[in-house]
Amino acid sequence: MLRYPNGLPQLAGDLFLTDGGIETTLIFHEGLELPDFAAFHLLKDPIGEAALRKYFRTYAEIAKRFNTGLILESATWRASADWGTKLSYSREALADANRKAIHLLEAIRKEYESGQAKVVISGCVGPRGDGYIPTQTMSEEEAEAFLPALIPLAAKLLPLAAKALPIASKILPKVAPQLTRGVSQVVRTLRSNPTTKPLVRAVPTIVRRTAANIAQQAAKGQPVTSRTAAQTLARQTARVLSNPRQCVHAYQRSKAMDKRYHRGALAATRR
Numbered sequence: 001m002l003r004y005p006n007g008l009p010q011l012a013g014d015l016f017l018t019d020g021g022i023e024t025t026l027i028f029h030e031g032l033e034l035p036d037f038a039a040f041h042l043l044k045d046p047i048g049e050a051a052l053r054k055y056f057r058t059y060a061e062i063a064k065r066f067n068t069g070l071i072l073e074s075a076t077w078r079a080s081a082d083w084g085t086k087l088s089y090s091r092e093a094l095a096d097a098n099r100k101a102i103h104l105l106e107a108i109r110k111e112y113e114s115g116q117a118k119v120v121i122s123g124c125v126g127p128r129g130d131g132y133i134p135t136q137t138m139s140e141e142e143a144e145a146f147l148p149a150l151i152p153l154a155a156k157l158l159p160l161a162a163k164a165l166p167i168a169s170k171i172l173p174k175v176a177p178q179l180t181r182g183v184s185q186v187v188r189t190l191r192s193n194p195t196t197k198p199l200v201r202a203v204p205t206i207v208r209r210t211a212a213n214i215a216q217q218a219a220k221g222q223p224v225t226s227r228t229a230a231q232t233l234a235r236q237t238a239r240v241l242s243n244p245r246q247c248v249h250a251y252q253r254s255k256a257m258d259k260r261y262h263r264g265a266l267a268a269t270r271r
Contacts, residue, residue, distance in 0.1 A: 009069060009118040016069035016120070019059040023077075026051060038078035038087055043100045052104060060112040060119070069118045072108065074101040077126035098123075171218045175229035182233045183207060202240055202247055209236040 010016045022039050026032045030051055035041060042048025056072055063070035076098055078087075084094035102121060109119040187203055190196045210233045217232070218224050240246045 017063045018071045039075035040079040040097045071120045072105045073122045073124045076101045076124045171224045175226050178226040
């Protein structure tokens with residue numbers, strides 16, 4: 001369930017501290033080896049976990065001392081498919097590393113957050129290749145195909161799926177490839193026509209509803225296969241896109257989230 005469903009607290013204008021320079025700190029101050037700058041690699045053993053915990057707690061103590069909010073960025077800059085393959089991580093091991101990175105920050109948040117000093121967890125998504133060579137970019141089609149691991153996580157953001165998570169967390173990764181192909185097809189179809197292109201903003205709503213529905217099916221003991229997952233995606237797509245009110249709501253929600261983000265980012269640059 002979302003900790004802050006009504007808006008990120010750092011956008012309200014209060015002072016927030018962020019961590020920074022994690023790889024530099026771990027390499028040059030702690031003397032640790034990070035292959036390909038992959039800080040998430042430390043999650044493989046207790047010593048590495050302790051080093052990450054020490055790093056994040058340092059910032060948490062500063063925020064506590066000065067009674068400020070705190071934004072903690074997960075150690076997942078390199079925890080994506082291409083880098084994971086290079087570091088000999090299987091898809092399952094990579095997903096587990098991402099989960100561990102967030103769980104570590106959740107534990108620190110539980111330890112340090114108070115009513116006045118909020119702690120926000122930011123999931124870091126790094127570049128597919130070298131972040132300092134922006135010419136190495138993906139096409140829209142490649143980007144769509146690069147995100148299959150994100151679809152199972154959608155269920156964790158939904159209150160409706162909370163009771164189903166123990167089961168859904170096992171089911172959703174198995175049907176994620178089929179869902180990814182289906183979502184990519186929806187996006188391509190909508191984007192191909194100037195009239196329907198604005199409806200691409202409704203896709204996040206479709207994905208959330210699909211993940212919630214699949215999680216509910218799993219909780220009820222109903223069989224969930226790639227075929228039934230695709231059928232669920234098709235039903236949710238039809239329901240959202242065929243209902244003008246839902247389309248408008250999804251579009252407005254997407255626009256509002258964009259506006260809220262950019263307004264907060266602009267305010268931050270002016271302070």
